[in-house]
Amino acid sequence: MSKQHHVIIGASAAGLAAVEAIRKVDKDCPITVVSKEPLPLYSRVGLTHFIAREVGYDGMRMRDDDYFDRMKVRGLMGVAALSVDPTARRIALSNGENVAYDNLLVTSGSHAVMPPIPGTNLQSIYTCITNVDAKRIDEAIAGANEVAVIGAGLIGIQVVDALIRRGCKTTVIEQMPHVMPAMADAVSAAMMEDELRKAGVTVRCGVRATELLGKDSHITGVKVEGGEVFPCQLLVMAAGVAPNVDFLNGTGVKMNRGLAVDACQRTSLDGIYAAGDVAETVDMFSGERVVNAIWPEALNQGRIAGLNMAGVATPYEGSMAMNVTSVLQTPVASIGAWNPQSGGRYQIREVRDDRRQTCRKLVFDGEQLVGAMLVGTFEDAGILHNMIRTRKTFTLKPDHLAPATVRWGTVLRAIHKAGRV
Known part of the structure; x- marks a missing residue:
């Protein structure tokens, strides 16, 4: 056979x-x-x-x-x-x-999706999906005094972070009300936007790019709703895939x-x-x-x-959202059902420290952890991910998990204690 x-x-x-x-x-x-x-x-x-x-x-x-x-x-x-x-x-x-x-x-x-706006045929417009894209962006940075990024999702915000590290004068444009809309809520995103602005980044959210401007076939700027123009000699398009x-x-x-x-x-x-x-x-x-x-x-x-x-029947247990990145060395992670609709069966426990720019938001279905969003510190992101993915509580209740970082030692002691009951 x-x-x-x-x-x-x-x-x-x-x-x-x-x-x-x-x-x-x-x-x-x-x-x-x-x-x-x-x-x-x-x-x-x-x-x-x-x-x-x-x-x-x-x-x-x-x-x-x-x-x-x-x-x-x-x-x-x-x-x-x-x-x-x-x-x-x-x-x-x-x-x-x-x-x-x-x-x-x-x-x-x-x-990468190119939005249907005039000017996308200009030169010095790049996506960031392949290693060829990355190499072209790297080479083009030297010839650009100003850089723009359209889209502040995961790819876009990582591109912005990289451009900051390269010393580029950067503008990021996001049509949604705040940056990282798929992995951060409005309050946490505001923390990130504040960090970006402190680093000299121009952040414009809640507006659409309406036209890409050019001269001699090269991009010179991005025009947004309301007529404001942001000059750039290099544009990275991160408007979706x-x-x-x-x-x-x-x-x-x-x-x-x-x-x-x-x-x-x-x-x-x-x-x-x-x-x-x-x-x-x-x-x-x-x-x-x-x-x-x-x-x-x-x-x-x-x-x-x-x-x-290969003939080994194995079911997929289902998809689970998980995004992890950092903005100017501030870590951000969102896992599972981190942003449930209000009025449902979920309970949210949240601890924020605006001075330290940190947030710990945990989502529970009864006593089962189903989602988490962490900003500023996430030493226990792996533990929380394990609990969410495996749908185990490890005998730890919301009151144990919500206030502060959980250590594996705490989890193991709880398991050991439960085993003796």
């Missing part, structure tokens, strides 16, 4: 997690990885660290160039998937090949905000799986279908998909 051929489109977190999960089950089955990006295999988490000059170009790598050989994988790097025939189970590639598959995993990631799924057009695969998958990461088409930024999964708390485009969930979903492709 011949071995099944597994094809993976995409060579980032989810794709490589799937390779490693398959190889734990089957050491010899044929695996082909197709990636439109050439080597090296790199981590997108490292892009802004490279721009900040905290790591070199090789510091973005997450695997060495011999990785595919060691894993017995055929790597087709710099090759794009053009189309998929789900009936014949074949993929047309940009190098002219038609590759047959038994199982196909789509981990093709996402691309969309999944890379054009090659699946015509297949009939079910897609909403992403490829709809079941608990085994299977799409609506037989033999086709999806993981990472392209996959629409179920939020483990709300039950709503979501695209949770974050690194930890990409790793988890890729592992689950790989195990199921």
Whole structure:
């Protein structure tokens, strides 16, 4: 009986997690990885660290160039998937090949969205999704007196932080009422905005960019609602992302905000799986279908998909939001259901210190911790994440968890005490 051929489109977190999960089950089955990006295999988490000059170009790598050989994988790097025939189970590639598959995993990631405003065709406008983007931004900084960033979500705010470290005069423009809208509430975001302004950053929230201005084909400024213009010679666009799924057009695969998958990461088409930024999964708390485009969930979903492709039935327990970053060395973390709608079944315990610019906000469903947002200090973020993800209380009540940092020693003593009762 011949071995099944597994094809993976995409060579980032989810794709490589799937390779490693398959190889734990089957050491010899044929695996082909197709990636439109050439080597090296790199981590997108490292892009802004490279721009900040905290790591070199090789510091973005997450695997060495011999990785595919060691894993017995055929790597087709710099090759794009053009189309998929789900009936014949074949993929047309940009190098002219038609590759047959038994199982196909789509981990093709996402691309930056360019808002539909005049001027996006000007030069010196960059996104920050790939290592090529990061290198271009790094090289362009020297020729820019002023830099603008459109979008203050996770990517945008990390770009701003990197630009500050490079000494750039920076403006950040966010159409939502405050920065980091998906990972911080208004009060905590105000703390971050205050830190940014102290560092010389111009922060404009609650306004849309309406036009990109230019001269001699190069960008010179960003015009926003109301007519205000912010000069820049370099613009980073971080206004959102969309999944890379054009090659699946015509297949009939079910897609909403992403490829709809079941608990085994299977799409609506037989033999086709999806993981990472392209996959629409179920939020483990709300039950709503979501695209949770974050690194930890990409790793988890890729592992689950790989195990199921290899014949080891393994359900995905659901997606959980988790964002961690820092703004001018002030750490910010949001985990799980950190921002529930008011009037529901959740209780919020919150401790803030405006003088120290710190916040500890925990969300409980009864006595079960379901969400956390931490600003300024999060030594126990790992403990809280464990409690939220595993949905265990470790016998610790809200009164134990809410006021201050929890240590593992406290958790272990509580477990030991509970065991003696």
